[in-house]
Amino acid sequence: MTAGRVSLVGAGPGDPDLLTLKAVRAIRAATVLLVDDLVGEGVLRYARRGARIVHVGKRGGCASTPQAFIEKLMAAEALQGERVVRLKGGDPFVFGRGGEEAEHLRAQGIQVNVVNGITAGLAATAALGVPLTHREHAHGVMMVTGHARGDGASLHWPTIAAAAAQGLTLVIYMGVSTVRSLQAGLLEALPAGTPVAVVQHASLPQQRHAVGTLGGLADLVEEHGLGSPAVIVVGDVLRGMHHAALEAQPMKHARTA
Structure with a gap:
């Protein structure tokens, strides 16, 4: 045999x-x-x-x-x-x-x-019509998991954010369940206005996504009811999408005293 x-x-x-x-x-x-x-x-x-x-x-x-x-x-x-x-x-x-x-x-x-197969991080950005790398916005890609193995095995998100701040697109798999903690860590080294996108069921008919900024990432996930399987993308390659999303929102009138 x-x-x-x-x-x-x-x-x-x-x-x-x-x-x-x-x-x-x-x-x-x-x-x-x-x-x-x-x-x-x-x-x-x-x-x-x-x-x-x-x-x-x-x-x-x-x-x-x-x-x-x-x-x-x-x-x-x-x-x-x-x-x-x-x-x-x-x-x-x-x-x-x-x-x-x-x-x-x-x-x-x-x-x-x-x-090999097409990984969800690549499919997610392709579905949004944005690249993972761009000569003007991102010189590389960092793929990480938000689902650590065992106690004490979690990533140090401020360190990840510091690397991303050098011109990398950050792609986070399995991160929606811990989105508040990873958001807090990323905000230690990335501006709150950094564009983000969350894509659920990338490439499938039931695909859903939401676009916003890092400062509102956790609220974005909760507001849109996004869950696993989903990919979180963080970086300047999303700037065009973020601006388009803001322009599509209804104008909010300032409150008067």
């Missing part, structure tokens, strides 16, 4: 039209698919008839399949000769725990193939 093989496949942000050709080929070839919650429903239309589909939910703030169980199941199926695809939302190596899974599988002599 061969040592087995597993493909870690990025399903992209949800829209099946954003799958890569390599991802489609891998999905069609699979006899067993382990599918995350954030994989768009339309993606599974490419699965072969008779393929076994196992839903292994992984979503912040919700009941999730234990990671150890997923890794054990992948290895067991591969060692039985199945063509296993671990199907993940976005990209498997961008906050998808693909690195942990690849290490576990390789330690058992199982070959791992990685198929």
Whole structure:
């Protein structure tokens, strides 16, 4: 019996039209698919008839399949000769725990193939019609997670903000549940008027977004009822959108004494 093989496949942000050709080929070839919650429903239309589909939910703030169980199941199926695809939302190596899974599988002599997918941070800004980088506004991108692992593992947001202030677009995954604390930290090194956008369900028909400033970020999330899965974008690449949003708001009359 061969040592087995597993493909870690990025399903992209949800829209099946954003799958890569390599991802489609891998999905069609699979006899067993382990599918995350954030994989768009339309993606599974490419699965072969008779393929076994196992839903292994992984979503912040919700009941999730234990990671150890997923890794054990992948290895067991591969060692039985199945063509296993671990199907993940976005990209498997961008906050998808693909690195942990690849290490576990390789330690058992199982070959791992990685198929990249469009990550939600890229899809979110593309859906808004703005870039992640811009020669005049942003010289790079910083992708971070607002969902830290374990006590004491949280990011030091003032340090992140100081780096972003040097001309980087900040993209925050899984940050809406801790938006007030991350906002407070970012405000220590970034102006309150820094443009922000929050995009929920990027690329899907139910996509929603709101645009504002860092000083009002938490209120923006609450006012619009935005929740997971969502991406928070912070930076000057959003300036055009922010100005347009302000112009679209009704004029507020000053109160007289």
